[in-house]
Amino acid sequence: MFDIKDLYQEVIVDHNRSPRNFGKLEDADKTLEGYNPLCGDKLTLYIKTDGEKINDISFDGSGCAISVASASLMTDAMKGKSLQEAESLFNDFHNLITTDKEADIDQLGKLAALAGVKAYPARVKCASLCWHTLHSVIEGSDTPVKTE
Amino acid sequence: MNNQNTATNINTSTFDVEKIRADFPILQEQVNGKPLVYLDNAATAQKPRQVIETLDTYYREYNSNIHRGVHTLSQKATDAYETAREKVKSFLNANSSKEIIFVRGATEAINLVAQSFGRDTISAGDEIIITELEHHSNIVPWQLLCEQTGATLRYIPINDAGELILEEYEKLLNEKTSIVAVGHISNALGTINPIKLIIDKAHAVGAKVLIDGAQAVPHTKVNVQELDCDFYVFSGHKLFGPTGIGVLYGKETILDAMPPYQGGGDMIQTVSMTKSTFNALPHKFEAGTPHIAGVIGLGAAIDYVNELDLDVTAQYENELLDYANEQAAQIADLKFVGTAKNKTSILSFTLGKIHPHDIGTILDGEGVAIRAGHHCAMPVMERFEIPATARASFAFYNTREEVDALIQAIDKCKKVFG
Numbered sequence: 325m326f327d328i329k330d331l332y333q334e335v336i337v338d339h340n341r342s343p344r345n346f347g348k349l350e351d352a353d354k355t356l357e358g359y360n361p362l363c364g365d366k367l368t369l370y371i372k373t374d375g376e377k378i379n380d381i382s383f384d385g386s387g388c389a390i391s392v393a394s395a396s397l398m399t400d401a402m403k404g405k406s407l408q409e410a411e412s413l414f415n416d417f418h419n420l421i422t423t424d425k426e427a428d429i430d431q432l433g434k435l436a437a438l439a440g441v442k443a444y445p446a447r448v449k450c451a452s453l454c455w456h457t458l459h460s461v462i463e464g465s466d467t468p469v470k471t472e
Numbered sequence: 473m474n475n476q477n478t479a480t481n482i483n484t485s486t487f488d489v490e491k492i493r494a495d496f497p498i499l500q501e502q503v504n505g506k507p508l509v510y511l512d513n514a515a516t517a518q519k520p521r522q523v524i525e526t527l528d529t530y531y532r533e534y535n536s537n538i539h540r541g542v543h544t545l546s547q548k549a550t551d552a553y554e555t556a557r558e559k560v561k562s563f564l565n566a567n568s569s570k571e572i573i574f575v576r577g578a579t580e581a582i583n584l585v586a587q588s589f590g591r592d593t594i595s596a597g598d599e600i601i602i603t604e605l606e607h608h609s610n611i612v613p614w615q616l617l618c619e620q621t622g623a624t625l626r627y628i629p630i631n632d633a634g635e636l637i638l639e640e641y642e643k644l645l646n647e648k649t650s651i652v653a654v655g656h657i658s659n660a661l662g663t664i665n666p667i668k669l670i671i672d673k674a675h676a677v678g679a680k681v682l683i684d685g686a687q688a689v690p691h692t693k694v695n696v697q698e699l700d701c702d703f704y705v706f707s708g709h710k711l712f713g714p715t716g717i718g719v720l721y722g723k724e725t726i727l728d729a730m731p732p733y734q735g736g737g738d739m740i741q742t743v744s745m746t747k748s749t750f751n752a753l754p755h756k757f758e759a760g761t762p763h764i765a766g767v768i769g770l771g772a773a774i775d776y777v778n779e780l781d782l783d784v785t786a787q788y789e790n791e792l793l794d795y796a797n798e799q800a801a802q803i804a805d806l807k808f809v810g811t812a813k814n815k816t817s818i819l820s821f822t823l824g825k826i827h828p829h830d831i832g833t834i835l836d837g838e839g840v841a842i843r844a845g846h847h848c849a850m851p852v853m854e855r856f857e858i859p860a861t862a863r864a865s866f867a868f869y870n871t872r873e874e875v876d877a878l879i880q881a882i883d884k885c886k887k888v889f890g
Contacts (some may be wrong), residue, residue, distance in 0.1 A: 329888070332834075332888045361806075362845075363829055363845055363860070364845065364860055387827075388830050389827060389889070390828045443502075444833060447833060
């Protein structure tokens with residue numbers, strides 16, 4: 325039995341209500357859209373990078389609490405990270421919400437609040453949309469991301 | 473909220489909902505430790521044991537292919553299949569059972585009409601009229617047909633209540649209009665469209681009319697001869713029957729003139745190496761081994777709703793919707809989407825800034841199953857400038873207590889999001 329509060333933890337409700345890093349980054353080097361056609365979640369990721377490090381990052385768009393909170397928490401976690409660290413965090417986060425592997429909670433920090441998503445398979449793509457979009461940006465793709 | 477009930481006033485105080493619920497085994501299930509409150513009937517309806525047992529008996533006792541075997545079981549299966557066709561004919565009050573074509577569902581029926589009738593009769597410059605209310609299944613087949621033929625697709629707009637603006641419809645009609653395709657009842661909003669008037673006006677300019685009855689047949693009696701529609705389509709699974717089976721009704725003279733949709737066994741008269749001749753109606757449109765169990769199960773579902781009487785169940789459902797509307801109206805921040813004067817069985821809403829998918833997840837935790845999303849009607853969402861709605865949709869086996877459970881679960885959403 326899962327308590328709904330395991331999914332909608334205080335930190336998620338808070339980041340949904342007042343998303344951090346929300347809005348267009350005017351001097352972004354890279355911009356990419358992510359779209360979940362099934363439920364209509366949409367976001368655009370703006371990244372300022374020197375090719376090695378994420379110097380600044382923001383997002384805008386619309387979606388459910390899980391997708392907005394996830395993008396808010398992710399962008400918070402990514403500021404100042406190297407692209408390599410970002411990819412490593414992407415893998416940790418992916419494991420956290422889709423597998424039973426022991427997650428590195430220290431590495432994940434506040435992102436661990438999204439662990440409850442694992443119990444709701446239909447909602448995993450809500451939490452992972454922003455991450456797949458970031459992953460595509462790092463891989464140098466300019467094709468909008470779709471999760472299904 | 474006003475619900476106009478077109479049926480004569482029927483006393484529903486003798487309506488025994490508990491007796492009906494006992495026919496639906498799934499309603500005894502628990503979800504997340506709570507009794508299932510199934511309010512997603514517009515997506516698919518639950519099945520009474522009479523339908524389940526009919527499928528079971530077919531597979532256990534006389535599973536066989538139809539229209540070709542000389543053996544006993546094949547004859548029995550063929551008889552049951554064709555008896556079901558007669559049931560559908562009576563259910564729609566069609567003139568002849570030749571006018572009843574079995575397909576996979578309403579979607580396939582519309583595609584059949586677009587690709588067979590449409591490609592045979594439509595040419596560049598012709599116009600096809602649909603509405604802003606349509607389900608994607610009554611949009612995309614026409615878009616494809618327009619791309620293939622150079623015809624133009626035009627939309628009847630809706631007002632803020634979610635009703636078709638009929639003055640605009642009249643302006644769209646002209647001698648180039650060749651097909652008008654309209655949903656009988658909107659799946660996203662529950663609006664009941666004035667289809668008789670729409671059909672008559674289309675006929676006045678010489679257009680043919682298809683009515684998508686997927687949402688209508690579980691809630692209202694349909695008389696295709698009285699309506700005078702050229703095509704009427706519906707799906708079995710929304711009518712308490714199996715999935716994967718649906719019906720295309722078409723006027724015999726029109727179906728007769730249409731080319732086949734798919735080729736294969738059962739739809740031919742003779743096949744030689746160079747040419748084939750086609751079977752008579754309705755078999756011309758039923759290539760290959762059909763969904764025999766589905767057809768027989770659909771027949772059982774029709775028997776079931778006939779026994780209950782759709783006039784009686786519609787009245788009960790309208791009273792239930794009135795009650796749900798009254799209760800929902802008490803919730804601060806709840807906004808109704810779709811407030812047509814003439815509507816049925818659907819409560820589509822938004823709740824402050826809480827996204828419908830979050831509502832859906834929280835309600836599910838309380839055992840309440842609803843649909844959250846765009847309901848395969850993205851133009852409707854666009855019209856109301858919202859990404860999605862939460863939609864509770866009722867059937868005659870739902871109760872006031874279940875409405876109360878819905879309302880309490882909505883309250884819980886507000887608590888979770890503070």
